[in-house]
Amino acid sequence: MPRISIYQEDDIPSPMRKLWQAFADNPFALMGLWAVTCLLFLAIFGPWIAPFSPEQQDPLALLLPPSWDASGTVEHFLGTDDLGRDIFSRLLHGAHLTFGIALAIVIASLSVGFVIGSISGMMKGLKSSILSHLLDALLSIPSLLMAILVVAVTGPGLGNVFWAVGIALTPQFVRAIHQAVHEELQKDYVTAAKLDGANSIQIFWYVIMPNVWETVIIQITLAISAAILDIAALGFLNLGAQAPSPEWGAMVSQGLDNILTAPWTVTIPGVAILCSVLAINLVGDGLRSALSPLRN
Amino acid sequence: MPLLDIRNLTIELDTPHGRVKALERVSLTINPGELHGLVGESGSGRSLLAKAILGVPGHNWTITADRMMWDGQNLMEMSSKQRRNLMGSEIAMIFQDPTSSLDPAISVGSQIIEAMPTNKSLPFWKRGKFKRKTAKKWLHKVGIKNTEKVMDSYAWELSEGECQKVMIAMAVANQPRLLIADEPTDAMELSTQAQIFRLLSKLNQLQNVSILLISHELETLAGWCDQLTVLYCGQVMESGPTAELLKQPFHPYTKALVDNAPDYSGALAHKSMLQTLPGSAPALQHLPIGCRLGPRCPQAQKRCVSQPSLCHKKDRYFACHFPYHIESCNDDTST
Amino acid sequence: MARYLLRRLNLFLATSLVLIGVLFIATSHFPVEQQYALTGIESPTTDQLALSRSEYRLDSNQFRQFIAYTKQRVSGNLGVSITSQKPVIDELSQVLPASFELAIVAGILAMSLGVPLGILASLSNNKITQHSIMAITLTGYSIPVFWLGLSLSLWFGVELGWLPISGRINLLYEIEPTTGFMLIDTLLSQSIYRSSAFLDAVQHIVLPAITLAVLPFTVVVRITRAAMLHIMNEPYIRAAEARGLHTGTIVLRHALPNALIPVLKNMGLMLGTFASYAMIVEVIFSWPGVGSWLVSGIYQRDYTVIQGGVLAVALIIIFFSIFIDVLHNAFNPITRKEIYAAN
Numbered sequence: 001m002p003r004i005s006i007y008q009e010d011d012i013p014s015p016m017r018k019l020w021q022a023f024a025d026n027p028f029a030l031m032g033l034w035a036v037t038c039l040l041f042l043a044i045f046g047p048w049i050a051p052f053s054p055e056q057q058d059p060l061a062l063l064l065p066p067s068w069d070a071s072g073t074v075e076h077f078l079g080t081d082d083l084g085r086d087i088f089s090r091l092l093h094g095a096h097l098t099f100g101i102a103l104a105i106v107i108a109s110l111s112v113g114f115v116i117g118s119i120s121g122m123m124k125g126l127k128s129s130i131l132s133h134l135l136d137a138l139l140s141i142p143s144l145l146m147a148i149l150v151v152a153v154t155g156p157g158l159g160n161v162f163w164a165v166g167i168a169l170t171p172q173f174v175r176a177i178h179q180a181v182h183e184e185l186q187k188d189y190v191t192a193a194k195l196d197g198a199n200s201i202q203i204f205w206y207v208i209m210p211n212v213w214e215t216v217i218i219q220i221t222l223a224i225s226a227a228i229l230d231i232a233a234l235g236f237l238n239l240g241a242q243a244p245s246p247e248w249g250a251m252v253s254q255g256l257d258n259i260l261t262a263p264w265t266v267t268i269p270g271v272a273i274l275c276s277v278l279a280i281n282l283v284g285d286g287l288r289s290a291l292s293p294l295r296n
Numbered sequence: 297m298p299l300l301d302i303r304n305l306t307i308e309l310d311t312p313h314g315r316v317k318a319l320e321r322v323s324l325t326i327n328p329g330e331l332h333g334l335v336g337e338s339g340s341g342r343s344l345l346a347k348a349i350l351g352v353p354g355h356n357w358t359i360t361a362d363r364m365m366w367d368g369q370n371l372m373e374m375s376s377k378q379r380r381n382l383m384g385s386e387i388a389m390i391f392q393d394p395t396s397s398l399d400p401a402i403s404v405g406s407q408i409i410e411a412m413p414t415n416k417s418l419p420f421w422k423r424g425k426f427k428r429k430t431a432k433k434w435l436h437k438v439g440i441k442n443t444e445k446v447m448d449s450y451a452w453e454l455s456e457g458e459c460q461k462v463m464i465a466m467a468v469a470n471q472p473r474l475l476i477a478d479e480p481t482d483a484m485e486l487s488t489q490a491q492i493f494r495l496l497s498k499l500n501q502l503q504n505v506s507i508l509l510i511s512h513e514l515e516t517l518a519g520w521c522d523q524l525t526v527l528y529c530g531q532v533m534e535s536g537p538t539a540e541l542l543k544q545p546f547h548p549y550t551k552a553l554v555d556n557a558p559d560y561s562g563a564l565a566h567k568s569m570l571q572t573l574p575g576s577a578p579a580l581q582h583l584p585i586g587c588r589l590g591p592r593c594p595q596a597q598k599r600c601v602s603q604p605s606l607c608h609k610k611d612r613y614f615a616c617h618f619p620y621h622i623e624s625c626n627d628d629t630s631t
Numbered sequence: 632m633a634r635y636l637l638r639r640l641n642l643f644l645a646t647s648l649v650l651i652g653v654l655f656i657a658t659s660h661f662p663v664e665q666q667y668a669l670t671g672i673e674s675p676t677t678d679q680l681a682l683s684r685s686e687y688r689l690d691s692n693q694f695r696q697f698i699a700y701t702k703q704r705v706s707g708n709l710g711v712s713i714t715s716q717k718p719v720i721d722e723l724s725q726v727l728p729a730s731f732e733l734a735i736v737a738g739i740l741a742m743s744l745g746v747p748l749g750i751l752a753s754l755s756n757n758k759i760t761q762h763s764i765m766a767i768t769l770t771g772y773s774i775p776v777f778w779l780g781l782s783l784s785l786w787f788g789v790e791l792g793w794l795p796i797s798g799r800i801n802l803l804y805e806i807e808p809t810t811g812f813m814l815i816d817t818l819l820s821q822s823i824y825r826s827s828a829f830l831d832a833v834q835h836i837v838l839p840a841i842t843l844a845v846l847p848f849t850v851v852v853r854i855t856r857a858a859m860l861h862i863m864n865e866p867y868i869r870a871a872e873a874r875g876l877h878t879g880t881i882v883l884r885h886a887l888p889n890a891l892i893p894v895l896k897n898m899g900l901m902l903g904t905f906a907s908y909a910m911i912v913e914v915i916f917s918w919p920g921v922g923s924w925l926v927s928g929i930y931q932r933d934y935t936v937i938q939g940g941v942l943a944v945a946l947i948i949i950f951f952s953i954f955i956d957v958l959h960n961a962f963n964p965i966t967r968k969e970i971y972a973a974n
Contacts, residue, residue, distance in 0.1 A: 142910075145925075153662070233907070273775045400867070411874045470875075
């Protein structure tokens with residue numbers, strides 16, 4: 001027998017559930033979440049799904065338009081480039097590179113930034129200020145300049161992109177976490193915990209951390225989209241992934257020679273970048289608006 | 297003729313829990329030159345009533361009323377533009393948190409000047425100077441001494457009391473006929489509170505401004521107001537002249553309020569319980585039907601599930617089926 | 632206030648020193664001989680070699696080398712370009728105005744369109760308007776700038792043929808560089824084709840400026856909207872309403888000044904990304920600015936150009952972010968309260 005509720009009882013959902021409800025109420029954010037899940041799936045399993053290898057050249061099908069064009073074939077679903085390589089397969093392999101490396105960079109710079117940011121946030125006075133000013137200097141170097149410096153030292157290549165974008169992203173994490181920790185540290189409940197005799201590690205881990213992770217999550221979504229755009233831009237400028245690589249930005253720059261005769265070689269990888277960044281930004285935006293009432 | 301006459305004003309809010317009657321059939325009469333007190337707990341809808349009178353409703357409000365007369369004109373029938381004009385010139389309002397009610401990015405002086413009416417008889421190049429002079433005059437009138445300095449300061453540089461005085465100066469600069477003061481002394485020290493109240497009552501006497509003073513403290517209101525209206529959970533419990541109301545409350549809620557007032561004479565036995573009504577005020581989404589005091593009322597009986605209408609005895613009004621000292625006007629047969 | 636300014640100046644100097652330190656370390660790791668990377672002289676004579684050894688104190692320890700390096704760079708000696716063998720500082724002074732011109736036009740475009748649209752988005756109650764504005768800005772925020780530039784030049788430059796897609800001005804016009812800003816130079820020049828040259832310069836800047844303006848535009852719209860939504864719920868707006876002020880007055884006099892404060896602050900944070908985007912846009916539209924100069928420098932392994940360009944761009948960004956911070960404090964009485972409270 002179903003329970004009959006006589007009293008109008010207020011069910012107060014947990015913060016996580018409230019967050020999920022607010023997030024799921026926004027159809028765009030949910031759409032973004034699905035797209036990001038698909039992207040993650042493709043980044044991991046893309047190479048196995050792809051019908052062709054990314055470097056396999058088909059001399060019989062040069063610059064074939066996408067399948068919806070009159071002269072296109074279903075075999076090469078998104079057409080081929082000037083060497084007869086299947087664009088669809090290259091995109092799938094490229095997801096592995098662009099999205100996968102972006103994730104790796106973000107994880108790496110998050111862990112470095114988290115450690116430095118929380119230490120500098122917990123510290124006071126001169127040490128903290130020196131640390132944050134040093135990072136301000138690094139933050140003022142745009143990611144592209146940083147990449148140029150790294151490339152000048154080590155030469156172009158996908159590995160250097162990792163360092164260049166990573167070094168450019170780390171200060172952002174440090175700054176966000178430093179500020180969040182520092183702000184929480186000023187609040188009264190921290191003083192209350194101090195008066196209860198908590199040491200600084202306990203204060204950091206049990207008192208401040210639960211209130212900082214929201215900032216971290218938002219920063220992560222921002223960083224992933226920035227990383228994808230940076231990796232693609234470096235690939236486009238030939239400073240990152242080099243010519244035969246199916247990295248999306250490099251694909252755009254490889255298609256440049258045929259932009260007038262075969263615009264799809266440029267358009268399709270560009271749309272792929274746009275869609276993945278858009279999906280991540282939708283999720284980030286949804287998270288931010290779902291979190292904002294919780295934070296106040 | 298009363299200055300403001302409201303009959304059966306109902307405000308409904310659209311909340312996630314459905315539509316809620318935050319104010320139910322509230323009636324209020326304010327005569328010219330009267331200092332009218334409105335007392336009620338927080339959440340009883342005092343601020344909603346004030347905003348409805350002023351005409352700044354929230355986006356999820358639905359307002360219905362039998363009549364809402366302002367000096368013979370029906371406020372319900374006015375366009376929002378007419379209401380706006382009325383707001384600036386005839387009805388003014390001051391808020392509970394004066395510091396945040398002033399724009400932090402603009403100096404206090406220019407905000408006062410902005411609120412001043414323009415003197416059309418002067419040529420336009422003299423108007424600015426005239427306004428500044430009038431602004432100083434008003435600041436002086438509300439008891440600010442170094443007016444020049446205050447005019448050039450920002451809101452956060454002044455104390456709470458000074459900010460509230462500035463707000464009052466701004467409100468009365470247009471010489472309104474009704475001033476709504478929504479908890480003007482919330483979170484202020486006692487001496488500052490007394491200053492503000494004295495100022496308000498002086499304005500009431502000298503400028504003949506009617507004042508609707510909203511507070512949760514019966515004692516402070518009792519000291520300053522001619523008339524009192526008691527609000528509970530969005531319903532008017534009782535209304536009448538302050539002295540009579542306190543001496544002989546008809547309504548159980550009013551009686552409870554009067555009994556709750558701390559007694560400093562020392563007559564109270566050591567460690568004895570203070571008088572309160574049992575329970576607490578219900579949340580908006582769980583309002584009881586009928587008289588909303590019902591579940592907490594010592595006099596409540598079966599009939600209280602229907603809302604009593606407002607009874608009128610001489611100059612007292614009360615809404616109760618079982619009042620003290622008097623017969624209710626509510627017929628048994630109506631239920 | 633003087634103390635505050637002094638602290639900001641101190642911050643500028645310290646940050647610049649750190650930056651020069653980073654460059655110094657990078658220079659010593661370039662895969663060429665250090666002296667070559669420092670001076671850029673292709674086949675130096677023995678005199679030049681000796682001079683550069685003494686200038687950069689290459690015989691002393693690392694710390695003295697760093698001091699000497701800082702002294703040289705601060706005094707304006709950036710070496711000579713490896714490819715052109717001209718002083719880097721001269722090349723820099725030629726390309727910088729072009730970049731500034733592009734950035735200023737794009738910035739003005741973004742601000743003048745973004746702020747009003749942000750206000751409109753915050754005031755409209757219409758769900759469709761709100762959603763479409765948010766959708767447009769989110770797309771603009773996610774679009775890869777190189778792809779946007781390519782698509783725009785493909786449509787408007789090639790397919791429709793409306794606008795030129797490379798350079799600052801048609802090579803047929805000979806314009807004396809006086810200020811370095813093409814839009815001003817064309818107007819100042821004595822040539823009889825002055826007005827047509829100006830029109831040509833305007834046409835050249837349209838596509839790159841629009842491409843570059845997309846990112847700051849979307850950011851400005853979003854921040855303005857968020858700030859306006861927040862501020863319209865503040866008690867002082869309610870109080871202003873209760874005073875009977877008109878909605879227009881409230882928005883323009885009370886809400887907007889308060890809403891522009893976070894916009895200004897975020898512009899400072901956005902400078903780095905903006906500079907990256909500007910460089911890419913310059914490469915796509917062959918705009919002769921710092922970005923394309925630097926990128927061609929890296930293609931040609933021109934180490935002195937790389938050092939000079941990175942130093943100049945980073946210094947400019949540091950300067951402007953601190954400048955915006957100062958401006959933010961000057962215009963915002965509320966932060967002054969925080970400064971006083973901190974001291």
